[in-house]
Amino acid sequence: xxxxLQRTGKxxxxxxxxxxxxxxxxxALNLFGNSSTSELAGTAEIIxxxxxxxxxxxxxxxxxxxxxVLAQLPHHLLDIRHPREPFSAGDFVKLTDQLCSEIYSKGKxxxxxxxxxxxxxxxxxxxxxxxEADLELRxxxxxxxxxxxxxxxxxxxKELDSESAKRxxxxxxxxxxxxxxxxxxxxxxxxxxxxxxxxRQDYDFCTIILxxxxxxxxxxxxxxxxxxxxxxxxxxxEQLIASGxxxxxxxxxxxxxxxxxxxxxxxxSCEEEKLTILEELISKNTRHYAKRQYTFVxxxxxxxxxxxxxxxxxxxxxxxxxxx
Numbered sequence: 365x366x367x368x369l370q371r372t373g374k375x376x377x378x379x380x381x382x383x384x385x386x387x388x389x390x391x392a393l394n395l396f397g398n399s400s401t402s403e404l405a406g407t408a409e410i411i412x413x414x415x416x417x418x419x420x421x422x423x424x425x426x427x428x429x430x431x432x433v434l435a436q437l438p439h440h441l442l443d444i445r446h447p448r449e450p451f452s453a454g455d456f457v458k459l460t461d462q463l464c465s466e467i468y469s470k471g472k473x474x475x476x477x478x479x480x481x482x483x484x485x486x487x488x489x490x491x492x493x494x495x496e497a498d499l500e501l502r503x504x505x506x507x508x509x510x511x512x513x514x515x516x517x518x519x520x521x522k523e524l525d526s527e528s529a530k531r532x533x534x535x536x537x538x539x540x541x542x543x544x545x546x547x548x549x550x551x552x553x554x555x556x557x558x559x560x561x562x563x564r565q566d567y568d569f570c571t572i573i574l575x576x577x578x579x580x581x582x583x584x585x586x587x588x589x590x591x592x593x594x595x596x597x598x599x600x601x602e603q604l605i606a607s608g609x610x611x612x613x614x615x616x617x618x619x620x621x622x623x624x625x626x627x628x629x630x631x632x633s634c635e636e637e638k639l640t641i642l643e644e645l646i647s648k649n650t651r652h653y654a655k656r657q658y659t660f661v662x663x664x665x666x667x668x669x670x671x672x673x674x675x676x677x678x679x680x681x682x683x684x685x686x687x688x
Contacts, residue, residue: 374568375468378408378475378682381484381661382574383654385584387672389429391574392477395679397436402679409467410439411460413478413487416618419447421604424597425620427588440467447604447615450538453486460487464567473686481660488571488664490564492557498549505541514612517544525553533617563665570685571667572678573658582651589647592620593639619649 382388394400396408412418416426420443429439440463445451464474476484486492509517517540522529524547532539546554563569576584601624609616611625623629623645632638661667670678 374566375464376473376686377464377567377569378473378685379484379488379569379571380475380477380574381413381479381481381572381667382672383479383581383657384427384650385588385654386479386574386576386581387584388477388479388574389427389433391672391675391678392475393433393437394675395682396473396475397433399436404679404682408437408473408475409463409470410437411463411467411474411476412439412441413456413460413476413480413483414441415451415456415480415483416615417442417478418445418451419443419615419618420445421607421609422447422600422615422618422621424592424595424600425618427592445615447609448613450614452538453483454491456480456483457487457491461566479657481657485660485664488563488569489560492560494554494557495546495550498545501549502541502545505544509537509541514540517541520544521547524548525555527555528553535612535617536614537612538614561663561665569666570682571664572681573661573667573669574672575669576672581654585650585654586647589620589643589650592646593643598624598639598642619653620646623649 380388380392382391392408392410395402395404396406396410398406400406414426416422417428418441419426422428428442429437433439441456441459444459460476467474476487478484505517514535514537517537518529518532518534521532521540521543525543528543532543534540543554546552546557597620601621604616604621605624611617611622616622616625623642626641626645628641628645629638632641668681670681
């Protein structure tokens with residue numbers, strides 16, 4: 365057991381949340397990378413809290429950590445699903461529970477790092493109590509989906525549970541069906557099943573939320589999108605489509621991928637125009653998403669906010685947590 369983690373009682377878990385392009389991977393590498401000069405070097409393994417980095421073949425558009433980063437700092441929950449497969453908050457919680465136990469048993473600190481606040485909140489506070497799956501009803505809804513199309517079921521969901529419909533993409537068939545299943549089987553909207561506002565007692569959490577000034581963050585997002593397109597994002601998407609990926613698949617609904625299916629891009633007269641439109645659409649959608657990412661982590665008990673550049677203060681905070 366690493367001497368920083370020599371403690372009895374609950375498993376310590378560090379949670380670092382940050383929106384897209386805030387610099388969380390660089391921070392983690394500087395703090396925990398094997399070649400880092402930090403006192404924390406080599407003491408941690410990362411559990412990715414990114415709903416789209418779970419998908420294989422989607423590397424550039426999800427800003428998946430590069431090989432040199434992975435060689436310095438082990439990451440989990442990358443490339444574990446095909447883009448056609450759904451991956452839910454429930455899947456994340458189950459797998460992260462297993463990983464926290466495995467990582468800590470090796471004498472390392474489990475670090476949950478990512479920008480999918482919905483996953484992080486569900487892990488920290490526990491999944492809200494919802495009705496068990498009604499497989500017969502789910503099958504009927506699946507048949508309706510195949511016959512009537514996702515738009516019909518999505519409009520039905522809007523009428524039954526407008527709050528859930530706001531949070532579900534119109535092409536996210538898995539979540540549309542689940543939300544309708546809950547509405548019909550329980551007589552209550554999925555959004556009415558409230559989550560607890562206190563953290564689970566299984567773990568000793570240290571929660572850090574990174575921030576940047578909005579103008580700075582937006583500039584970083586715009587720069588990242590340019591880099592993604594220069595690195596070959598268009599070719600990556602073309603390869604995914606050639607392998608059978610379609611607009612309806614879970615992975616293809618990610619920002620950086622769904623834009624390729626937009627009518628504006630399809631109507632582009634040349635590749636240069638297509639790239640310009642893609643850059644504008646992806647940048648705009650990413651900026652809007654970055655604003656929404658804080659929604660689920662605001663108010664988490666014990667969370668401490670730091671500016672993303674305050675590396676020394678963040679390190680001191682983590683060391684203080686580990687020395688308890």
